[in-house]
Amino acid sequence: MPPRSVLPVPARFEKCFPRILACPAISGYVFSMPQETVISARHVFKTYGQLKAVNDLEFTVNRSTCCGFLGPNGAGKSTMMKMLYAKASPDKNPATVIDVFGHDPRRHELRIKSMSGVAPQDDNLDEELSVIQNLRVFGRLYGIPRGLTDDRIEELLEFMELSSKKPARIRELSGGMRRRLIIARALMNNPELLILDEPTTGLDPQVRQLIWDKLRGLKNDGVTILLTTHYMEEAFQIADEVIIMDHGRKIMEGNPHTLLETQMEAHVLEVLNKQAAVEIDGALRDIVRREEAAERVLYYSHEHSALEQMAEGMRHGEYYLRRTTLEDLFLRATGRNLHEE
Amino acid sequence: MKSSSSRGRHPQPTFLMRIGAVFFRHFRVYSRNLLSNGLPPFLEPLIMLVGIGLGLGAYITKMNGVPYIKFLASGLLVSTAMFTAAFECSFGTFIRLEFDKVYDGMLTAPITVNNLLVGEMLWAGAKGFFFTFAVMVIVVLAGILPIGVVYPVPVIGFLTGVMFAAFSLFITSFVQTINHFNFYFSGFISPMFFFSGVFFPLTNLPGWVRPIAEALPLTHVVRLSRGICLSEADPQLLFDLVYVLLFTLGFGAIAIRRLKRRLID
Numbered sequence: 001m002p003p004r005s006v007l008p009v010p011a012r013f014e015k016c017f018p019r020i021l022a023c024p025a026i027s028g029y030v031f032s033m034p035q036e037t038v039i040s041a042r043h044v045f046k047t048y049g050q051l052k053a054v055n056d057l058e059f060t061v062n063r064s065t066c067c068g069f070l071g072p073n074g075a076g077k078s079t080m081m082k083m084l085y086a087k088a089s090p091d092k093n094p095a096t097v098i099d100v101f102g103h104d105p106r107r108h109e110l111r112i113k114s115m116s117g118v119a120p121q122d123d124n125l126d127e128e129l130s131v132i133q134n135l136r137v138f139g140r141l142y143g144i145p146r147g148l149t150d151d152r153i154e155e156l157l158e159f160m161e162l163s164s165k166k167p168a169r170i171r172e173l174s175g176g177m178r179r180r181l182i183i184a185r186a187l188m189n190n191p192e193l194l195i196l197d198e199p200t201t202g203l204d205p206q207v208r209q210l211i212w213d214k215l216r217g218l219k220n221d222g223v224t225i226l227l228t229t230h231y232m233e234e235a236f237q238i239a240d241e242v243i244i245m246d247h248g249r250k251i252m253e254g255n256p257h258t259l260l261e262t263q264m265e266a267h268v269l270e271v272l273n274k275q276a277a278v279e280i281d282g283a284l285r286d287i288v289r290r291e292e293a294a295e296r297v298l299y300y301s302h303e304h305s306a307l308e309q310m311a312e313g314m315r316h317g318e319y320y321l322r323r324t325t326l327e328d329l330f331l332r333a334t335g336r337n338l339h340e341e
Numbered sequence: 342m343k344s345s346s347s348r349g350r351h352p353q354p355t356f357l358m359r360i361g362a363v364f365f366r367h368f369r370v371y372s373r374n375l376l377s378n379g380l381p382p383f384l385e386p387l388i389m390l391v392g393i394g395l396g397l398g399a400y401i402t403k404m405n406g407v408p409y410i411k412f413l414a415s416g417l418l419v420s421t422a423m424f425t426a427a428f429e430c431s432f433g434t435f436i437r438l439e440f441d442k443v444y445d446g447m448l449t450a451p452i453t454v455n456n457l458l459v460g461e462m463l464w465a466g467a468k469g470f471f472f473t474f475a476v477m478v479i480v481v482l483a484g485i486l487p488i489g490v491v492y493p494v495p496v497i498g499f500l501t502g503v504m505f506a507a508f509s510l511f512i513t514s515f516v517q518t519i520n521h522f523n524f525y526f527s528g529f530i531s532p533m534f535f536f537s538g539v540f541f542p543l544t545n546l547p548g549w550v551r552p553i554a555e556a557l558p559l560t561h562v563v564r565l566s567r568g569i570c571l572s573e574a575d576p577q578l579l580f581d582l583v584y585v586l587l588f589t590l591g592f593g594a595i596a597i598r599r600l601k602r603r604l605i606d
Contacts, residue, residue: 048606079606087448088606113451115351124446128370137369140362141450143354186449189351 035062038193038224039084043095046079046088046248053079054090055248061241066215066225068239068256070232070326072336076248077228078121078197084226085109085118085195101192112193114142117186121197121228123178125170125185131157132166135185142189156184159214176207183211187218194218196227200234212237232326244330251333256326264329265289265300269307270320272296278310293331300324359452363460364467366447371468382425382475386417390483393540405542407571414480415570416539418494419562421476422469422501427530429465430509431522438513444604454601462506462593469502470495486570494569500585501562507593508558514599538563558588 039061046054054076061067069077082088083098086109090096098104103111126134132153139149157163160180165173173181179199186194199215200208215238219225229235235242236256244252252259271277277297280288288310289300301307304321311319330336354362371378394410404412437443447457474495481488512525536543536550537559546554554560561581568578 046606082606085449086605087445109453110353110451113449114353118449120445120449122442122445124442126366126370126443126446127441128373128443129366133369137362137366137447138450140365141354141359141447141452143352143358143451185446189450192351 035065037061038063038101039067039226040097040099041080041084042097043093044080044083044098045091045093045096046076046083047091052248054083057245057248057250059243059250059253061224061226063224064219064222065240066219066227066238068235068242069226069228069245070230070235070239070242070330071228071245072230074247075245077245079248080245081118081195081197081226081228085113085116087120114189115191116193116195117189117191118195119179119182119186119197119199121201123182125178125181127170129170130166131162131168131170131173131181134170134181135188138185138188144189152188152190156187159187160184161210176203179203179207180211183214192224194223194225196225198228198230200229200231208234232330235326242326244326244333246330246334246336252329259329260324260326264324264332265302266324267301267304267307268322268324268328269299269301269311270296270322271298271314272318272320276314276318278313280310284310291331293336298328298331300328354451356456359456360460360463362450362452363447363457364464367464382421382472383479386414386421386476386479387483389417390414390479390485405544410485411570412567413540414476414485415567416537416563418473418476418480418491418570419497419501419566420534420537420539420559421472422498423505423530423534423559423562425468425472426465426502426505427509427526429468430461430506431513431516431525432519434461434510434513435516435519435522438600438603439519448604454604455597458510458597458600459593461510462503462589465506465509466499466503469505470499473498473501490572491570494566497562497565497569500565500589501559503593504558504562504585504589507589507596510596510600511592514596514603533557533559536560538567558585561585 037060040059042058044054044057045052053074057076057080059067069075069080071077079088083090084100084105086105089106090098098106100112101115105112126137129137135153135156136149139146139152144152153166154163157166160183162177162180162184165177165181170178170181183196183199186196194215196215200211203211212234215225215227219238225238227234227239239256241253242256242259243250252263254262272295274292274295274297280290280299284301284306287301287303287306291298291300299307299310307321311321390410390413394413398409398413401409403409444457448454477488477491477494480486481491509525512522516522516525536546536554537557538554539559543551543554543560561584564581565578565585567573568575
């Protein structure tokens with residue numbers, strides 16, 4: 001988050017240059033703009049039969065920030081995203097409030113979709129069309145004037161490093177290229193809001209880095225980004241705020257760095273095999289916390305030296321001494337791993 | 342990233358633009374294989390008319406006082422529109438719905454399920470128009486019917502296309518595996534092809550079959566087509582038209598309601 005300045009925004013400036021002020025770099029450093037909430041949800045429920053996919057969820061998202069929904073499969077992240085653009089409808093409940101840029105998806109689905117781009121989790125590119133035709137169809141769907149569509153496509157293919165694949169058939173693309181094309185498709189209308197459902201799941205590290213770079217660029221451009229992920233690395237890399245979810249509920253939220261600093265010990269000694277685990281010696285008992293996850297035993301501490309001391313007796317390859325991550329935080333909050341079903 | 346259109350201005354596309362986008366998608370797919378998609382509509386009726394018309398026509402010269410080849414042509418004009426619409430909105434729709442997830446992709450853009458499915462029906466109608474037009478070209482070139490009489494018949498082809506699109510979407514809304522469509526085609530579409538007055542008049546059928554034949558949707562569009570081709574202005578045609586409209590609206594509305602439940606979680 002950029003530091004807040006003390007300069008008030010001149011009213012006339014705000015009126016004349018709203019786009020400049022929407023850019024966080026400028027509004028944050030030059031003027032003291034209050035953070036503007038653009039998405040808010042309260043008391044959102046979604047039930048599938050017996051399953052409570054989303055259970056009384058509440059959150060807000062500020063303009064031009066990236067909010068990451070972190071949680072294992074089935075936590076309700078995708079369902080919540082779908083409810084924002086009316087692909088899923090929330091349970092009928094008078095207390096439910098969903099507001100996306102001033103519109104309720106239950107009533108103004110088209111308004112929201114006109115200003116948003118969505119990259120769903122499933123690969124739903126049109127296999128019967130080529131790369132450029134896929135984008136042209138979306139140009140039409142967004143009502144982009146015909147003369148502008150092809151320029152926009154050129155721009156986006158270049159941005160997503162897909163220019164050489166313009167005439168290609170969809171089945172000729174690799175998984176990473178498909179994902180990038182889906183993101184390019186979501187950007188056709190130059191959206192205010194970008195919703196990405198697991199944008200890098202199953203991709204190799206280089207493509208993942210590339211996508212993260214692009215998303216950071218878009219955020220600096222003023223786009224508000226919502227993404228779901230079960231990679232803590234991803235949330236850490238691009239999210240300003242994370243909402244950690246489990247079983248349809250929010251269990252924690254905040255800036256990922258702040259969350260780790262305030263909620264977790266700095267270091268963890270991860271013992272990969274239960275048999276190799278050791279008892280915590282008397283003196284260390286106050287500064288080391290033990291946790292178990294399946295076959296692993298984890299020792300958490302703010303003191304690196306304490307964990308080093310414990311690892312002394314262990315064989316090389318049996319343990320792993322590292323900094324704590326959001327994954328550890330999730331484990332502490334739920335007693336489970338992020339990647340467990 | 343430099344942008345050719347500025348962020349912050351996102352006009353909502355009009356209804357016509359949304360339907361147009363669905364058309365655009367289908368037209369791109371259809372015109373991709375222009376030869377394999379565009380030729381059969383002309384060849385099929387030709388084969389049918391030559392095969393049945395000449396072969397069977399040698400034995401049956403007149404049907405209800407009309408030369409058999411004319412009688413047959415006036416039925417084939419719309420049955421071809423039925424087949425194309427039925428395939429498009431059963432197998433085609435199911436693949437877009439369940440396998441390729443094309444609809445899920447499109448629904449991220451500003452279009453509602455309602456718009457999308459109305460677009461599907463109108464596209465099937467347009468295909469019906471084109472297929473009927475193709476038969477008309479053959480029928481006119483072969484000198485079977487004069488152009489001055491048959492030219493309005495592609496409009497009936499359009500109505501036929503929309504009607505069978507609506508009904509096929511209704512069927513699709515129940516289908517869980519693509520093989521189930523075999524029942525639809527062998528159990529409903531094919532028998533209807535033979536009991537809707539395309540090949541012989543319904544008046545010759547046994548008494549108990551007639552009400553069934555009268556209830557079939559193809560019967561009514563065949564009658565409308567024949568009315569135009571043979572220049573017979575029967576007031577009953579008005580009833581046929583009303584049947585077609587009500588059938589289309591009724592099944593179309595139920596189909597949309599049911600498919601919406603499958604597309605929106």
